[in-house]
Amino acid sequence: MTQEQAPKKTGAYICSGCGIGECLNVDELSKVAKDELKTPVVKTHPFLCGSEGVELIKSDIANEGVNTLSIVACSVRVNYDIFDFGPEVLLDRVDIRERVAWCHEPNDEETQALAGDYIRMGLAKIKEMNHTSPYKIESVSETIMVVGGGITGLTAALNAARAGHKVELVEKEARLGGFMNNLKKIFPQTAPYDTVSVNDIEDRVKEVEDDPDITVHLNTTIKSISGGPGMFDVSLKDGSQSKINIGAIVLATGFKPYDMSKLTHLGAGLPDVISGVDLEKMALDEAIKRPSDGKPARRVVFALCAGSRCDEHLNYCSSVCCSASLKQADYIRKSDPDASVTIVYRDIRTTGTTEHFYKSIQQDPGIFLTKGDVDNVKHEGDELYITIKNTLLGGPVTIKADMLVLATGIVPTAFDEKVVATIPNDQMQDFDREQVGKASILNLEYRQGPELPDLAYGFADSHFICFPYETRRTGIYSAGAVRHPQDSATARNDAVGAALKAIQCVKMVGWGRAVHPRSGDDSYPEFAMERCTQCKRCTVECPFGAINEDEKANPIPFPTRCRRCATCLGACPVQIISFKNYSIQMIGAMIKSIDMPDEFDEKPRVLAFICENDAMPALDMAGINRLKYSPVVRFIQLRCLGSINLQWVADALSSGWDGIMMIGCKHGDDYQCHNIKGSAIAEERTSKVQETLDRLMLESDRIRVESLAINDYHRIPELIDGFVEEIGNMEPNPYKGF
């Protein structure tokens, strides 16, 4: 928005309902806003969210020219629909219900002081807040590119096309269908899920080929991708080196089977030891026979978890090998009723409805199952002798067999073990873990690397619980076995989910809004480039690779890639990054706004930065549950703990705050942070400031970083009171009063 905003006329509206009036002296609060802070309009109401209260505000907007509102009432997480006065009005909510009235001693001096400070902080905040204006790009491409033509890619393409989008489907091979082209039958698809289903991949391929909105690129890979959501420029490596303009991308490149030749401890290399994929091909092409002499395989043993769930090979469960082996056992038994099949499993893991299939296969008297580990495989005469340990048969046993099938796991195509193999073990730690072993698929022209970051094993990282399809690159959604080991039915669900997210993305980009996790947010970071020192902190720390660099290390932001977490704002040592409604100045003003008691008052003050996603709702829950905790703490919610700028720590210490808490989400491999590592970054930054504190003879223990999940709200009193007690044991902040 380019037009000049009208000057702010602020109105503060203090509610005394829901127990606020019984706990606090609302008239005194009113005086803070009116007399101390000279707020033009200050009103109190016993039921502000009722129609009379809302009308009061509306009337002031219409008649008094109030255009900036501070609603001093309940949590921002409730009544947001009632306190919505349109985009022309700048609005902030100050919570004195959940954070004050519901969890502190009523009619107490410190409780009253707390509420007063929240009003001071709120009014300081709104003074520094500005109207947002969405970042819009000139022409938004709504075309969805699907990478990979297997079942996931086909389903994603069909769903995106049905929803009215053009689709560019890129397939490396000469034919669509992917891995499913190798399958004789597929897992049961319909109730009661007890018999295998017909492989209908050819129908899916035909549907895609017949769809006028889907352009199929066979024998094609991606040379490069630049730009961002709504404006990706994709160069294809095909016959004609074509370039296409893309809005969002679904990565559906699937998996490849684990290389069986590494499993020599399970007999790989011996005659008649084959992989499950080999058996599937055999079943598809002809009868199941021993490869060595073409004789029928009458006694077949399956070794499950072959090279899976172990340290030496794949460390994870591929989730499909158990069901695939049961299916193949069924092929063998159906084609030869006298054949016997023995299945050696670690645990049968038949996910979802395939459990019914397991139950049905179990009924076949010619299929013998045991828990166990294949210990040794020998080939003597023309037979295999397979020794199994850790069985439930009562000790180890040896079984004679004609053929041994190793049920190997799946490796995401995004992972290239050959790349890893070139790196000496002792140097592994020097490499960026997020980019090691990446197969060349997307070739993103991103400062943070050409492929999607992962946490482990090459599967594209996503927020497993909250945002399963979102990768760490906005506008690129992973689906199917490249995201997570899965069967075709799950992959189809995945494909629909990812296609919908891709569509949501291009629409949001068109409106200049964030897709997730701050869905609908139309703010975006702005860089005061004239003060930039080219330190690269922002380009390194952005969890989503939203900022590129030019040759001189100047940041080049791509706002459509941005998720508005403000990690860049926290990273910048010279504070040049800000949002219209979230800035260094804004939080700084809040920090400096409170009525700081002097050092002889023995009233310590603790500042707590909290994450808006988990810690803030947890705080609300603590209030709802009437949990009592110390009133000396004032909370400021941040977009993410990753947005903490050390300037705020400096501001707090110089303003006389005695202690600082940072309460964020769990980090590490099982992180819960919506922005991947916000709380980890905060901890990292804080560790640096703590060194400085020690140098300044200020106790570094004055700053503490904690993690808290929403369901941990009952820990809040212990967390807060514990820290306050420690702060109480220290001398007051010596900078008080300066």
Place this chain on the structure above:
Amino acid sequence: MDQTQAPIIEPDVSFARRIIENGGDTLKKCFQCGNCSAVCNVTPDNAPFPRKEMIWAQWGLKDRLIGNADVWLCHQCNDCSAHCPRGANPGDVMAAIRNISFAHFAPFGLGALFTSKKYLPLLLLLPVVLIGVAVSFGSKQGFMSIKPIVFSNMMPVHVIDLVFLPTVGLAALAALIGVSNIMKSFKTGTPGVTGQVGSMFPAAVKTVLGILKHEKMAQCEANAPRTIAHQMLFYGFFALLATTTLVAIMYWINKLGIGSVSATPLALAHPVKLLGNAGALLAFIGVSIIYKRRLTGDPKNVGKTGYYDSFFGTVLFWTITTGILAEIFRLIDISPAAFGVYYIHLVLVFTLLVYAPYSKFAHMLYRFMALTYSNAARRSKERVE
């Protein structure tokens, strides 16, 4: 690991099928979670049953199942079946293995005759004819019209003994052979037995005391009401057996002129008569409860009723019932009914006793031996606790 440590085993579909056909049709549903062994109150803690038997049965590992004493330590409480998450009913599978064992251990190659009801007419024909012939030769002229009714007028005691002593003797021999066979198997086929097996006699005494108290069966939960019924039947049966023996002794005392004691029919107040009637009543109530539960109870709790169960149960029920009816008809003085029912009673007694080593009746012997062996091998829960 070589083959001495890891013996070669060959799964045997046909034996697995046999278990399925003999009442273990839920066998394949087992997925080896071990709930069954965890909830079983009567299994030893070391190598507990029935989980291991379930997988051996699925694999058709006959050698590990036949002659495994654990199969007989099971009292078919069905706590395992009641708690099985997959409906695999281990209680029924154990019973099926025992059914196969009856035919396996019984001697003279006659076991197969008791596996299917198609041989039943043949089996019944033998006592019908044998006792018919005995009656036609041994009965007094016009016994039907002699009053008061005296059963020995139809079937004199020495004729009964002539029919029963040799046949029951043969049955006893068969039972002995069966017991000896199963004991040999127990010694090699019971898992969890380590070290020296102790002396059998004190072990047997311990077993007898345990059986008198029904201390194993008393631990059953799912099939708990059966315990008291079985106990009534058990004591009633032994009271009847004692009565028969006493009557025979009294007869021979009179006959051989050793002394003079009361002759049959005994007065109702005679202590031996009292013992017999009390035993009959007790056994009748016990067998009726079991019979009714088998017919109407939840199969998960009472177990699946197969041919072995119905053969033994039916013969036992009607043996006791016809015995009581014969006495009632005698007392109310209806000759044709009394003699007719008595004849059927004799046929059933023959069927019950002479075929005992081949029918489920043999559980008395085999379970006794298994418990004794297990006690001797100190394979019991108490040792661990």
